[in-house]
Amino acid sequence: MDRTSRDRPPSARHTSRLSSRLSSSHSRNGHRAPQDNHSNSSLKSSRENRRQSKRTTRSNSDTSHSRRNSNGSKKTQPAERSGSGGNFARWTITVVMFLAIADLIVLWTSIDATIGDQNGDMPHQTGPEVGLHQLTEKRTTDIQFQLMNDIARKQQEQAKQEHEQAKQQRPKKRRTRSESDIRRIDEERRRRYVPIDKVKNVAKVNKVKNTDTFGVNEHIVKILTAANIKLDEELASQLPTWDDIVSMYGDKPIIHGLETCQTYRDTVVPADRMLGPAGIFNTGTNLLFELMKANCNIKEARTSSTHREPHRNGMRFQPPWGKHNPPSNYRDQHVAKFWGEGINQTAFFPVVMIKDFYHWAGSQCRHSYTTWWDHDEDRCPNLVNAYNHPSRTAVRFGRGTQYYDSILDLWNKYYQEWEEQTFPHLTTRYEDLLFHGEEVTKIACDCVGGAFTTNFAYVEGSAKENGLPIHNGANGLIKALLQYGKSANRLSGFTDRDRLYASKTLDSDLVNRYGYSAPPLPT
16 A cells, blocks of 8 residues: 555545446446446545645645754754854964964074174073173163263363364454555455446556557447457458448347337336346357446446345346246246346346357357257258258257257247247347447447446457356457458358258248348359
8 A cells, every 4th residue: 555545534545445446347348337426526525635635744744844954953053153163263373372482482593693693702601681681781882982972072072162262362463455455455346336437447447549540440440449459460450341240230230129128117116127138059148248247337226125236236147037048938937046046037127139140050069058969070060961851959948958950940949939028128139249339238228227338348358258168169359350250251161951951941030130141052
């Protein structure tokens, strides 16, 4: 008997057996046995009973199984958690204890070895206690040594103070000055502090007159006389003719910006007015400073509280932003290392110097300052290379380096930038300062309201002869007259490629504005 039949009730089992027998007997006779309503209902009820018993059995088994699982989980989970936590704690404690013991061993060994090695006088003693004792002794010795040094230093300082006191108590020997020393000092004081129009200029002492001109133009003779240069026949034969000078630069100076002079005088009080040179390298900025310093005086500058010059006349060596720096990126944005600290930059009046490009390129070849491009003594100015490519140029100004296509591009852009400035300033040519020095300096002095001297003194010798290597090779007055007064020297060093490149690239507006002429093209 299977499990299903055992679970049935007895009445259901009896009815089922009876029905199966009747069915089998009728099937053997070839026909189904007739079933009445009572038998059918009995069969249905037995089937329902079997289904109900199956459901009950399954539900009971599922309930008992879930209870067993729930009871088992409740009992095993805490055990598992407690077991894993205990293992981790024991493992952690073991590791910590092992590391602590290892650290103690290393510390013990290092103290013993280090201190024992430092004190070699006790090699037979070992252990950290001996090392600690030796360390204490060493520290005591260091303290004693420091105290001895302090005592010795204090004794030296005391001896020095006593020496100084004894030196001060000695009677001072007064230096007697000769009459020549007194006259020299008085002359120097008058030069510094007396207004320039009353000073006996040093250049006028034993001044030459040059009565014999040896056929030299009177204008050139006047320049030499103002510089206290004696004219002789040999020098006269070397000097350029006035016609040569006029053919290159005209017979009058060119000065632009005179319309800004009144604006400057109206906006800056006399005590705050200052004037000085500006311009690219090798354009005569030092010469202008020397001429203005010797011949112009802003009298109110003596009592100024905003600036002070060696001659106290308002004539300054350079703008407070640097005389060579381009104005757009440096004026009111940069302070020059020399003569720049604490100066009101808007109160400074610059006189910008420009030089004929062809002569200026030759000056750059002789001294390039902080300009770099591909050239040497045999190839200069070398505006373009053998492939007709411009020689790229780097220029270091006050705050960094700027790059240009060539030195001609540098000349163009530098003075184009000055032409765009609207603040008060003058621009004049180096050649005018050389051949019309008195007229140019007087115009500049009058522009800022200064007093011009009645005895103009030209600077003889180089305006750059100050002992600095950066000015080696600079021309003096005589050399400058010979260099810039003859047209044959204008194209010195220029190759045909350079001349063709210059004729195409040079800013014609600047050339015409300042009265320079274009040289003939190569044939």
